[in-house]
Amino acid sequence: MLRSMARKFAEQEMLPTLRDYERQRKINYDVIKKMGSLGLIGAHIAQEYGGAGLDYTSAAIVWEQLSWASWTQTLISLGAGVLPGTILMNAATEEQKQKYLPPLCRGEIIMATAAVEPDAGSDATAVETTAVLDGDEWVINGTKNFISAGGIADVTLVLVQTDKSKGTRGLALIAVDKDTPGFSSAAVEMVGDRAGDLASLGFSDCRVPGENLVGQVGRGIQNSLTGIDTARLFIAAGAIGMAQSCLDACIKYAKERCQFGKPIASFQLVQEVIARMQAETEAIRWQVYYAAELKSKGLPHAKELSSAKWLATELAVRASAEAIRLHGAYGCTDDFPVEHHYRDAILSTILGGTTEMHKLTIGRELLGINAIV
Ligand SMILES: Cc1cc2nc3c(=O)[nH]c(=O)nc-3n(C[C@H](O)[C@H](O)[C@H](O)COP(=O)(O)OP(=O)(O)OC[C@H]3O[C@@H](n4cnc5c(N)ncnc54)[C@H](O)[C@@H]3O)c2cc1C
Numbered sequence: 001m002l003r004s005m006a007r008k009f010a011e012q013e014m015l016p017t018l019r020d021y022e023r024q025r026k027i028n029y030d031v032i033k034k035m036g037s038l039g040l041i042g043a044h045i046a047q048e049y050g051g052a053g054l055d056y057t058s059a060a061i062v063w064e065q066l067s068w069a070s071w072t073q074t075l076i077s078l079g080a081g082v083l084p085g086t087i088l089m090n091a092a093t094e095e096q097k098q099k100y101l102p103p104l105c106r107g108e109i110i111m112a113t114a115a116v117e118p119d120a121g122s123d124a125t126a127v128e129t130t131a132v133l134d135g136d137e138w139v140i141n142g143t144k145n146f147i148s149a150g151g152i153a154d155v156t157l158v159l160v161q162t163d164k165s166k167g168t169r170g171l172a173l174i175a176v177d178k179d180t181p182g183f184s185s186a187a188v189e190m191v192g193d194r195a196g197d198l199a200s201l202g203f204s205d206c207r208v209p210g211e212n213l214v215g216q217v218g219r220g221i222q223n224s225l226t227g228i229d230t231a232r233l234f235i236a237a238g239a240i241g242m243a244q245s246c247l248d249a250c251i252k253y254a255k256e257r258c259q260f261g262k263p264i265a266s267f268q269l270v271q272e273v274i275a276r277m278q279a280e281t282e283a284i285r286w287q288v289y290y291a292a293e294l295k296s297k298g299l300p301h302a303k304e305l306s307s308a309k310w311l312a313t314e315l316a317v318r319a320s321a322e323a324i325r326l327h328g329a330y331g332c333t334d335d336f337p338v339e340h341h342y343r344d345a346i347l348s349t350i351l352g353g354t355t356e357m358h359k360l361t362i363g364r365e366l367l368g369i370n371a372i373v
Helices: 002-024 029-037 056-069 071-091 094-106 164-170 220-256 268-296 302-326 328-332 339-348 355-367
Strands: 111-114 130-134 137-148 155-161 171-177 183-187 198-209
Touching (some): 002 056, 029 071, 056 268, 071 111, 111 137, 164 171, 171 198, 171 220, 220 268, 268 302
Antiparallel strands (some): 155 171
């Protein structure tokens, strides 16, 4: 029921207007509100905080079905529940949870999480944005890059260094409201994500109350990782949605498009493309569900989730490129629902940990040797 509800929503509420939002590079706030009222934004958030309280497999299926229409519109609509939502669930005080989570789940506020910086990408421990306690206020200085919803978020959880001499034990997460003096954002244009928002953020003597600390000082990375782990799963599920959408579009088009007096579906080379896309999508979908099931049960899942994230996102890149080829020049236009997946799929291989970092996680799990320390 959940799968068909999410798919119907993707078909009826997202796909028909997606091209206009992408062309205008605008966010569809109506869709965010509707997703909130259907309980899709906080699918995995506990019911006592306004979420739907679903297990990770069910929530991953929601991501898969919505991304079938648009991964980027899914990211901007559900993203607040994923990184900030999961972090708050795991690390925030009861008061902070009650303050942020219910309106976030209803789609009334948007939140972002800012970890990455110009010199701290895959190595998130290299954070240089500082937060110094001055009386009962934190004073934040620094820059963050490539932050999803960074330009529109009402509140951003910022990963900061409180004491460089302590290394990772100095890292902490602090909530910053968008209208705080000293906070600024600048839009980042990317190859995809055209119906979303990506921004770089600046903090210049930005003062926030001491109580905005989320979790403990010294737990910033660990608390961020709870959100990143969830993000990896949903990014992988969304990538399966993109691959399935490309497959569906190819099946339809191959039967309609005629060349040499026949539908192109009758050519064996065309059938091979469709057969491979089907076989890979189905196989990797089960890897994603398997990782989701382990995570739902609280079982170790690092190598299974890294495998899922790597394979699913790279599949979306391959499937969307093949789908464009199969549609010929028409596939290069936005008249068919494949080229937007091609622009978005490559992004999915980077956020939530790059393909290379996930290969290293699998290596570490199997060999017991961490290649990056
Ligand atoms: C669409 C999108 C949304 C994003 N949203 C957010 C957000 O909301 N919040 C946030 O904090 N960040 C966000 N990011 C940033 C994202 O987390 C980083 O881009 C990512 O962690 C990689 O960092 P980097 O881009 O600096 O690449 P780098 O870390 O500089 O990597 C460059 C290349 O080197 C490779 N590499 C690096 N280290 C190693 C190694 N040890 N071994 C082998 N290869 C290596 C990488 O795999 C990659 O191919 C987003 C990015 C994108 C594209």
